[in-house]
Amino acid sequence: MKIGQVSKKTDLPVQTIRYYETQNLIKSAGRTEGNFRVYDSKVIDQLEFIKHCRHLDLSLSDIKRINELRDNPNAVCEEVNELINDQVKLVKIKMKELRHLKTQLEALTNSCSNNQKVGDCGIIKSLQECDC
Amino acid sequence: MKIGQVSKKTDLPVQTIRYYETQNLIKSAGRTEGNFRVYDSKVIDQLEFIKHCRHLDLSLSDIKRINELRDNPNAVCEEVNELINDQVKLVKIKMKELRHLKTQLEALTNSCSNNQKVGDCGIIKSLQECDC
DNA sequence: TTAATATCTATAGCCACTATAGAGTCAAGA
DNA sequence: TCTTGACTCTATAGTGGCTATAGATATTAA
Numbered sequence: 260m261k262i263g264q265v266s267k268k269t270d271l272p273v274q275t276i277r278y279y280e281t282q283n284l285i286k287s288a289g290r291t292e293g294n295f296r297v298y299d300s301k302v303i304d305q306l307e308f309i310k311h312c313r314h315l316d317l318s319l320s321d322i323k324r325i326n327e328l329r330d331n332p333n334a335v336c337e338e339v340n341e342l343i344n345d346q347v348k349l350v351k352i353k354m355k356e357l358r359h360l361k362t363q364l365e366a367l368t369n370s371c372s373n374n375q376k377v378g379d380c381g382i383i384k385s386l387q388e389c390d391c
Numbered sequence: 392m393k394i395g396q397v398s399k400k401t402d403l404p405v406q407t408i409r410y411y412e413t414q415n416l417i418k419s420a421g422r423t424e425g426n427f428r429v430y431d432s433k434v435i436d437q438l439e440f441i442k443h444c445r446h447l448d449l450s451l452s453d454i455k456r457i458n459e460l461r462d463n464p465n466a467v468c469e470e471v472n473e474l475i476n477d478q479v480k481l482v483k484i485k486m487k488e489l490r491h492l493k494t495q496l497e498a499l500t501n502s503c504s505n506n507q508k509v510g511d512c513g514i515i516k517s518l519q520e521c522d523c
Numbered sequence: 524t525t526a527a528t529a530t531c532t533a534t535a536g537c538c539a540c541t542a543t544a545g546a547g548t549c550a551a552g553a
Numbered sequence: 554t555c556t557t558g559a560c561t562c563t564a565t566a567g568t569g570g571c572t573a574t575a576g577a578t579a580t581t582a583a
Contacts, residue, residue: 261529261530262529262530263528263529263530272571272572273529273530274571274572274573275570275571275572277531277532278570278571278572282570291579291580292579293530293531293578293579293580294530294531294532294578294579295529295530295531295579295580296530296531304519307519308518308519311518311519312518313570314495315492315495315496315499316492318569318570319569319570320569325515325518328509328515329509329515331509332508332509332510333508333509333510334508334509335507335508335509336503336507336508336509336511336512336514336515339503339509339512339514339515340500340503340512340514343496343499343500343503343514344500346496347493347496347497347500350489350492350493350496351493353485353489354486354489354490354493357482357485357486357489358486360447360448360482361479361482361483361486363446363447364447364475364478364479364482365479367447367475368472368475368476368479371468371471371472371475375467375468376464376465376466376467376468377460377461377463377464377465377466377467377468377471378464378465379468380468380471380472382468382471382472382475383457383460383461383468383471386440386443386444386457387436387440387443393560393561394560394561395559395560395561404540404541405560405561406540406541406542407539407540407541409562409563410539410540410541414539423548423549424548425547425548425549425561425562426547426548426561426562426563427548427549427560427561427562428561428562445539450538450539451538451539
């Protein structure tokens with residue numbers, strides 16, 4: 260299988276697959292005589308795994324670590340669990356920040372009665388005074 | 392006032408102030424004979440404005456646009472309002488994504504009873520099967 | 524045979540900084 | 554006056570996770 264086919268099967272851009280190779284998330288593929296990458300079907304599972312992890316916003320280095328642990332089935336599960344828990348913590352922090360952001364932004368839009376001149380704009384005035 | 396003092400007053404790294412200059416968010420400062428940047432106190436307000444906008448996660452190009460409108464007090468407020476509303480929309484989308492993420496991650500942690508071997512780890516198994 | 528398509532590498536761009544190297548400037552103390 | 558240290562300067566590279574481009578080579582279909 261060449262990279263284009265892998266790309267279609269996984270719905271990942273060709274570039275991204277090559278990028279994952281440079282980052283050692285997947286092994287370097289074999290090559291044809293003409294220097295084209297050749298893959299067997301295993302790579303599809305590997306890429307789907309990566310996709311799933313990325314979907315959870317895990318970093319590539321986290322994914323790399325999980326892959327290392329996967330390759331060593333006697334390793335203890337704890338580290339994977341910690342990784343995921345750390346990720347949950349990160350997500351919670353981001354959510355809190357976004358909630359705060361949303362409150363502030365909505366307060367701003369309320370301070371604008373449209374079609375005023377910028378000189379009188381409540382938004383701009385609010386941006387000038389810091390309430391943080 | 393030299394850049395270090397501006398940095399202290401605004402609590403922005405010196406590098407960042409120079410960076411904002413390269414991005415035309417603040418005007419090029421005057422220079423001393425020895426080529427050091429010299430600022431008057433106006434720049435403090437400008438930087439606080441930028442800080443406040445960044446705090447709302449507005450992009451530098453949005454901030455630049457708002458600055459342009461500010462400099463033209465006859466401009467109509469509408470565009471500023473739209474900018475902020477777009478930002479609210481973005482934040483809402485991000486929040487939705489994060490909520491989804493959190494649900495998925497928490498489901499993962501629940502699938503792990505600690506101190507198992509990686510080979511039996513529920514998290515890793517779940518990551519292999521895609522439920523999205 | 525030729526044209527279209529697929530692939531290759533290398534490089535730059537995105538965003539908003541942050542960090543580093545190496546050189547120059549300046550003020551205070553000995 | 555000299556030196557030391559703090560400050561500043563520019564230019565460049567790195568962050569993360571791609572994405573886009575250029576220019577070359579390979580393969581495939583008509």
